[in-house]
Amino acid sequence: MLRVLTWIAIGIGALIGILVLTIVLVIAFFDLNRLREPLSTAVSKSLGREFAINGDLSADWSWTPRFTINDVELANAAWGSEPEMFTLDRLAFAVRIPELFKGRIVLPEVRVSKPHIVLERNPEGMANWEFGDKKDKREPAEAPVSERWVPKIGSLAIDDGRLLFRDPGTDTHLDMNVSTVVGESDEQAVELSGRGRLQQEQFTLKVRGGSVLDLWEENQPFPVNVEVEYGKTAAKVSGTIAEPLELEGPDLQFEAKGPDLAAIASIVPMWIPETPPYRFSGKIKREGERWLLKGFEGSLGDSDLTGDLMFTMRDERPYLQGDLVSRKLDFKDFVGVFGADPTPSPEEPERPRLLPDKPYPVEGLRAADGDVRFQSGNIVTPWMPVDDVSVHIKMDQGILQIQPVKLTVGFGAIDSDVTLNARGDKLQTEVKGKIDKVPFKRLAAGTPFEAETAGTFYGRLHLSTAGNSVAEMAAHADGGVLILMEQGRISNLMMELFGIDFAESLQKLIGTDPSIPVRCTIADFIVSDGVLKTQLFLMDTTDTNVLMEGQVNLATEALDLRLTAHPKDFSPFSARNPIKIEGNLKKPRPYPEPAPLIARGAASIALGALLTPVAALIPWVELGLAEDSECHALVDAATSKEKIPDKERKRQERH
Structure with a gap:
């Protein structure tokens, strides 16, 4: 009986071995190019846009096979400025087969050659990265994605990449180079750099991250460095992010300087008054959905500002909260709040009128909500002595309440409440x-x-x-x-x-x-x-x-x-x-x-x-x-x- 069972086991084992050998031989000698057509058709149908693999598909088989895909194209939207939204000369990557059986995707090596991406909007605001019929497309319920299915990349190399972004609505045109560079300890870091135009001003951007290996290393914060120049405005963010894939645990230092804060009004949706030259710095933190700017300090003309700011989304609207203090407030630095020019040019002809006639952008006043307090005990004014000022500003769905504005003069005070309703065309x-x-x-x-x-x-x-x-x-x-x-x-x-x-x-x-x-x-x-x-x-x-x-x-x-x-x-x-x-x-x-x-x-x-x-x-x-x-x-x-x-x-x- 035992001998019979032994022979049965040997027979089953031999059958399995022959089956595995047959599958390996089929895969090894199978022409992957036969998959180009069905793969292209499946992706085209899914995106509602033409997708094609025009080059060869090949594989070097092992327990860590290496695949190569050549000449990939994804068509642009019908109204796009270029025929293709995405092209790629070559994509080569290796996969560890044993890790797939454990529910993990591990790519020891990824090499991308000449990726070309065009992101753009048309004058009506439609984006070419919105696929299919947006009217008939229902938003799928968001399901949490397990980190196990996020590919873990060991080595990433990007050669001669290019990213274009165009938006005629904001007069934006950016042309960026994307590549990997060799950093410390021969580790490859991702670098994005380029220049373009934003609201008639020259715009340059340089982003550099750490090694891709650091993305999955526990207790290893991911280093980042971002430098932006917009006209004469410059900003820099540097530091680390504990969980870069989730943007959790940022520990970043922020610096910004420029001739006028109003210059960034084209980037942020809120109204920002004209100001004299400024320089600010602070630390960026995150608590849940709240982004914090801690230890905010800097100068605005001859005035200074310190305090803390918080930014988040509340009811799908930007929300700003903060407490600011000025050790010295020069009134002339804030006349832009009233529509006056804080840095008038000597060559400009003198205005015949006293009251400023520059209109407030009503859309900007209702674009965001907030709650900001401001106080200063050292005021410089040209018209009357003021010993202390405190202001509390609330913004809610286009209703701006400044309650109160309190000026201390000697042992007395001047209190005022101001309400602006920006929900219509007229304030x-x-x-x-x-x-x-x-x-x-x-x-x-x-x-x-x-x-x-x-x-x-x-x-x-x-x-x-x-x-x-x-x-x-x-x-x-x-x-x-x-x-x-x-x-x-x-x-x-x-x-x-x-x-x-x-x-x-x-x-x-x-x-x-x-x-x-x-x-x-x-x-x-x-x-x-x-x-x-x-x-x-x-x-x-x-x-x-x-x-x-x-x-x-x-x-x-x-x-x-x-x-x-x-x-x-x-x-x-x-x-x-x-x-x-x-x-x-x-x-x-x-x-x-x-x-x-x-x-x-x-x-x-x-x-x-x-x-x-x-x-x-x-x-x-x-x-x-x-x-x-x-x-x-x-x-x-x-x-x-x-x-x-x-x-x-x-x-x-x-x-």
């Missing part, structure tokens, strides 16, 4: 502001009048408008502005200059310059269809009462104001003619009005006529002034409300 903007306990002496810092000034400013501002530039917003603004100051003091010389009292002004200039008390200052303006009108402007001092009336056309920037000073003392050479202020916002033109001298009694008549509009200030703004303040005394003395446009009165009643 809808609303600005609400509050002036709270701002000291007059701090505002007069650095002037000849600083020592003699005192007092506290309060105020409210509420404007709404539509327009895509600061100038257009001003031209269509509606709302009101109110500023009060009480319990102050002002330079006597300043008041005499208001009244053009040459005799007393000369006396003050030669001798001492004492200050005089200011009982109350009220500046009440209404804005309707871009015209700012004085509802009431009164400065009540123990020496002089100053009144102003008129308007400022914010659309044309034309001034039409009349300033009158009514003295409470006697000056033998007092020529209290009204002062006319004409010209425009950029170049005001004040001059004495050629009219007869105004009698001293006119002061009381004018004040009596103009005091009554004060009554309307109470329901519009509550400033928290003490009941016994001088301004309240003026308000209490009023007996009727001012006449204002119906549109503005309804606005005040609503707010």
Whole structure:
């Protein structure tokens, strides 16, 4: 029985051996070129585009056979700029057969000769790498791909590769060389380098990675180095990635510099204002789907910035979050936010207007979302002293909220909330502001009048408008502005200059310059269809009462104001003619009005006529002034409300 079983086993073994030998002999002598046609047909049908293997297929058989494929072509889209999207002179690779039975693809050697790839979009935005009928093609459910089926390449050699990218929609044309180079320890590293054009600017790119063996080595971070130049803008990213196939565990150093941040607006979808030259650096990390820029620091003109930034995709939209701090903020470096040029050229002709008219790109304002905070305790401004500034910006589906913008001035503050709605073709903007306990002496810092000034400013501002530039917003603004100051003091010389009292002004200039008390200052303006009108402007001092009336056309920037000073003392050479202020916002033109001298009694008549509009200030703004303040005394003395446009009165009643 045992002998019979032995002979049966020998017979089965011999049969298996003969079968294996037969398969080996068939494969060894089989002409692989017979597979060219069925392989080409199968790939063509799968991609919906002509694919062909025009050259020979050959194999050197062993337990690690080496295959060679020659002359491969993949047709381009019908609208493509070249007939073929992909061509290849030769592909040679070796496969370890035993590893296939373990569920792994191991390629000890891969050599690619003259690969030529054309990636492009047409003017309608279609991409040639989108295969088949996109309308009828359903997106397949994404299934996780096991790392075991990702080919593990031992040696990779790319000879004379070329990659072209064209996109007429962004005016982009790139021509890149792809090759492998011998690095340290004779390891082959992949290198991609080339140049082209992007938005009319020259673009160069150089990418170098580590050895392909490092892609699968555990506990062996993959080194990368990327250098980009776009016009005069340059950026560099260098470091390592722990899991390069999944882009996990990056430990990268980022550096960038250039003449203007707005130059990269063609690369990123967000609106970026014009800036002076900048230089930034930081470390790039990743936590899940969040990309972090840690230790961000650098300079922007004469200002500096530090902090942390985070980028991710939220609801399929780019989302930016950050906290930035400036140790020194020079206002002129950030005027691009308002549409002004931060680096004007001396050769450029001077603009006749003060308000910037450069339009905001509405699409860029709604292209991304975010939440960014900014703070600085060292501010340089040309128009008023500011001790501290803090800004909180939120962007959500085209709604931009800057709430609050807080400026600290001395022991007081100027707070404002700004909302911009960019969901339509025109920006809808609303600005609400509050002036709270701002000291007059701090505002007069650095002037000849600083020592003699005192007092506290309060105020409210509420404007709404539509327009895509600061100038257009001003031209269509509606709302009101109110500023009060009480319990102050002002330079006597300043008041005499208001009244053009040459005799007393000369006396003050030669001798001492004492200050005089200011009982109350009220500046009440209404804005309707871009015209700012004085509802009431009164400065009540123990020496002089100053009144102003008129308007400022914010659309044309034309001034039409009349300033009158009514003295409470006697000056033998007092020529209290009204002062006319004409010209425009950029170049005001004040001059004495050629009219007869105004009698001293006119002061009381004018004040009596103009005091009554004060009554309307109470329901519009509550400033928290003490009941016994001088301004309240003026308000209490009023007996009727001012006449204002119906549109503005309804606005005040609503707010």
